[in-house]
Amino acid sequence: MSKKIIIIGGGIVGLSSAYFLSKEGHEVTVIDKSDMSTGASFVNAGYITPSHIIPLASPGMIAKGIKMMFNSASPFYMKPRWDTDFFKWSWYFHKSSTKEKVTKAIPVIKDINTLSLELFEGIKTSGDLGDFQLERKGLLMLYKTVEAYRHEKDVASKAAFLGLEVNELDKKQLARLEPEVAIDAKGAIHYECDAHSTPTQFMPKMISYLKNVGVDIRTNEEVLDLKLKGRHIQEVFTSKSNYKTDEVVLAAGSWSGEIAKKLHLNVPLQGGKGYSINVARPTGVTIPAILMESKMAVTPMEGFTRFAGTMEFSGNNDFIRKERVIAIANGAKKYYPNIDINENEMANVKTGLRPVSPDGLPYIGRSSKCANLTFATGHAMMGWSLGPATGKLVSEVVDGRNISMNIEPFSPDRRFK
Template sequence: MKKEVVIIGGGIIGLCCAYYLQQDGHQVTIVDKSDISRGASFVNAGYITPSHFIPLAAPGMITKGLKWMLNSSSPFYVKPRLDADFLKWSWLFKKSATAKHVEQSIPVIKDINLLGRELYAELKKSNDFDFHFERKGLLMCYQTEKAGEEEWNIGERAIQEGLNVQHLTKEEVKKFEPNVDFNIKGAVFYDSDAHMTPNDFMKQMIAFLKTKGVLFYTNEAITNLAVSNDKIVSVQTSKRTLKADEFVLSAGTWSSVLAKKLQINIPLQAGKGYSINVTEDTGISMPAILVEAKVAVTPMRGFTRFAGTMEIGGINHDMNPKRVKAVANTAEGFYNGLQIPKSAIDAATCGLRPCSPDGLPYIGKTENYKNLTIATGHAMMGWSLGPATGKLVSELISERKTSMRLDGFEVGRFSF
């Protein structure tokens, strides 16, 4: 049955929800507080990552976080603050960071990433798009034996999960990257992964959706949500009232703020990441993560992107020059001869990734309101999981069997 659907949030998740809902015959409207030209969906590393099946909430992360808390340029930085939401999130993170949680999460995260990769490949094959998409795999490059051992332990587990993984020497890495002089000991190679140019895809998807009749209301913040009994009746923006049969909340980090208006608890913290684009020829042709500093390197259409850090410090787009410089210094330390221009560092951008306490997204209907579907909390995997989430949301709203089970993604799992 055709329904009218309002999607709150026009990032990668919101756009993919709109795409599959429109494909299923629904009338879709997207409303966003920005002009949908910036943010995490545009400045991320562009990875599709079945390899990243370990949730952020894992044993050892608390210890690392405490150590890194003293270093504002560390890979994972938590800014301490007396804020009730942050303190609750931190407690839930600590509670989730167990070996049992990791084991339960691995197949779930892997499967939704594989679904995302499959759907991106389908979109690429269609005549509707011409975005950049390459499946070259991913190099996890390390400089120390300890980091290499830890990474290979994950690689061995990935092999148990059915992924194709190789442990490479520095000389073997050279076969993958003949035009790069690496300062590394070796790398773990994941054949499963792919990469894209995010802003390329975002612009094409927005243009396509408009041709299909999807309405966009941008630069309009949600000011109120009207409810009646167990349903949302309408949302009020700064300019208009929008009524619909179904509503999707996919507003990234802001989702938890809006959910509070409905007395729905979805703990989220903004994980800020920084991005540097280098238009000069770097010789880099393979996506790589520089393991010790968690810096991602992606050859994109027309430039190379260096992205990294996870900064839990509230909802803001304040730039921290130390953290930007740390990303540049790490890249130059792994690639001999690489020089990132000051102009590129000065032009660095940031985006906020919505992080749940257990490292799993929220995807599903709410108990409170029959016509509200939540889709947020994807953290660093938002880009990778965009199409998979969009398809699952459309299947829920269209009342069809979902492409995979939603165990682990329950919206109300932290109700209190």
């Protein structure tokens, strides 16, 4: 039976949810407070990464954050501030960062990433969006030190055990694989299972497709309140209108926690700011890479190469710290000595906020306290990679159909202890 569904949030997760829900015949409205041309879904590294099996909340991360707290140019930066929500989230993050919890999370993260890659490929094959970049060249983890190699070797062993394609490359093999660009690295771990895309190409095509099939997309419209009767949301109030609804999907990224509070729901989230610089000159880079010691990503996209990185916890704002931009340019230079990111390219840096849960796993599924609310947020650095999978899972939850995978670990009601 067709339902009226409001999706709050027009990023990759919200649009993917609209994509799969509309295919089931539902009347879908997407509401976003921006013009849907900026944000994390447009400035990310474009990775679809089954290899990213380790959640952000892993042993030692809080210690690193505290150590780097007073260095605003560090890859992982937590701005000192008085914020009770941030204090609680930090404590939950600390409690989640155990070896046991990471071990439990690994196969779950692998499964949802693998599902999402299949769905990306399905969207491309369907022709719904026309042609768009989706290349499966894998991901290079470039390292300069023995310590970084040993760390990634351990991750690669876990990935291989789970059936993912992964290889080791020495300096000569790396040069043969990337002959058009000089790389200063001892070697690389090559995750052949990964793919990449161009977000600024995919997103407009998805928006256009959704409009053409009747999805109502409302931009520059902020959700102000939700009318709750018993355990059901009856109406959504925005800065421009109000909407009666049968179902609500909360996919508002880093702002999802604030919207959940309007329903008296506690969903711990913090916005982790990322930066990206586009270089529209030929760089010679043909395979996506993560520069391990610099902790940044490089992606050959349609028409440019993107250099992206950093995780900054400083509140939900778009303030640009110049020292962090310079750190990305310098980090790239250390691995690609012939690539100089110039002042103009740095001046055009973009930022986006990634919604980070305390344990690094997304929130996907029904709220036990609100019967017609489905969460789809908290994906941290895997938002782009997990967009289609989340959309598919959301459609299955809303329709009460068999779920493609076990989503219990993603429960929005889970406790962090």
